[in-house]
Amino acid sequence: MSRPSEHYDVIVVGAGPAGCAAAAAVAQARPRLTVLVLDRADFPRDKPCGDGIAHEVDAELAGLGFDVPRVFAGTVPVAGLALRSPGGVRVHRRMRHPVHVVPRQVFDARLVHQVRERGIEVRRHPVRRVQVADGGVWLDAALHARVVIGADGAESVVRRSLAGSRPAAAPGRAPVALAIRGYAAEPAGLAALAGSQFITMTDRHWPAYAWSFPIGDGRANVGYGELLGPDPVSRADLLARMRALLPGLGEAEGLRAHRLPLSSGRPPIPDGPVLLAGDAQSMINPFTGEGIFYAVVSGALAGRAAARAVTEGGDAGSRYRQASRRRLGRHLAHTGALARLGGWTALTDAGLRAARDDQRAFDDLVRFGLADGLLTPRLLNRLRFSG
Ligand SMILES: Cc1cc2nc3c(=O)[nH]c(=O)nc-3n(C[C@H](O)[C@H](O)[C@H](O)COP(=O)(O)OP(=O)(O)OC[C@H]3O[C@@H](n4cnc5c(N)ncnc54)[C@H](O)[C@@H]3O)c2cc1C
Structure with missing residues (x-):
């Protein structure tokens, strides 16, 4: 050369x-x-x-x-986080440390x-x-x-x-998700959660969820993503699934999709x-x-x-x-x-019940999902498969 x-x-x-x-x-x-x-x-x-x-x-x-x-x-900064599990368990708490949405x-x-x-x-x-x-x-x-x-x-x-x-x-073993996001007014149907991050999971196309993350000027980053499987997923599919999960979502701009290579693969x-x-x-x-x-x-x-x-x-x-x-x-x-147990929606429901019932379990779950947290005994001991 x-x-x-x-x-x-x-x-x-x-x-x-x-x-x-x-x-x-x-x-x-x-x-x-x-x-x-x-x-x-x-x-x-x-x-x-x-x-x-x-x-x-x-x-x-x-x-x-x-x-x-x-x-x-x-x-x-955004301090509130509202979650809804695939089985409908809801939790809305303050995060121990506010996050940024930028x-x-x-x-x-x-x-x-x-x-x-x-x-x-x-x-x-x-x-x-x-x-x-x-x-x-x-x-x-x-x-x-x-x-x-x-x-x-x-x-x-x-x-x-x-x-x-x-x-x-x-x-x-190379799982990849596909997600679309855009910017819109915070969805009208989420007025009670205004100013909080909102994530709603669904057992249709599981694992899949939609989100609305407020960016501080009345608008939110809104989106939907799911794990890619054998069936093709179109942009129209992603948009329809996002709209079905975010009540009162108005016109969204800047809609773009992108792949997410997951650390499990x-x-x-x-x-x-x-x-x-x-x-x-x-x-x-x-x-x-x-x-x-x-x-x-x-x-x-x-x-x-x-x-x-x-x-x-x-x-x-x-x-x-x-x-x-x-x-x-x-x-x-x-x-x-x-x-490896990810197909089990009941486990996600149980995790959110733990987070709903105990602030420290909620804090552990947030750190597990956003940073370097572990499955702590306090989180595992609180898993409940009904209620
Ligand atoms: C819809 C969606 C929602 C997400 N939401 C979140 C979230 O809320 N919070 C979160 O933490 N993560 C989120 N993620 C994941 C997050 O976006 C990525 O993990 C993150 O951007 C990874 O950073 P990176 O620097 O590795 O890559 P990137 O941010 O993708 O940066 C890669 C850079 O490389 C450049 N580049 C690419 N190819 C070339 C080339 N051939 N030559 C030179 N330059 C090149 C690109 O222009 C780009 O600037 C989301 C992902 C998606 C798709």
């Missing part, structure tokens, strides 16, 4: 939450390393998402040196802005080809890096480029100089569809592993695998185990 026209220590592909966290982590761990971030889009850009950002994201971003008050400036057009652009403020170049460049060679990784035969972090989302080109040379999730992390983070590594919580927390955490772990591999030697993939296991292993084992 010809001489590289440009060489970096680490190149991050994708400037979403995973990519920004990865770039910040490299710069924080080893400020002298050269880092380049590539994204096919200019920012601000939209990303189909429910826009719900777990409270735990604040600490992760702060730990990476982001100015968190500036990231969330002018946004309205359109990704705003949130992601603010992260990118702060990455640039740290002197890291974020360049528009759609990556098409990835090759491991010459002691590192080539991108589009023009850019070369010792380590590449693929943080390029659910349809990751980095992952697909290397598909033949990497272990995949076991056949039939994530591929193993192999050795090597190409790391995947966020949706590219299938990190989304299989129960809630939340992925931003996992994108930030996995991006940070990948960035630190890359920085250490470049400066201290050793394999980046192996460092990343071990760090991921330490940081998220127990949580992923618990969500994975429960996901």
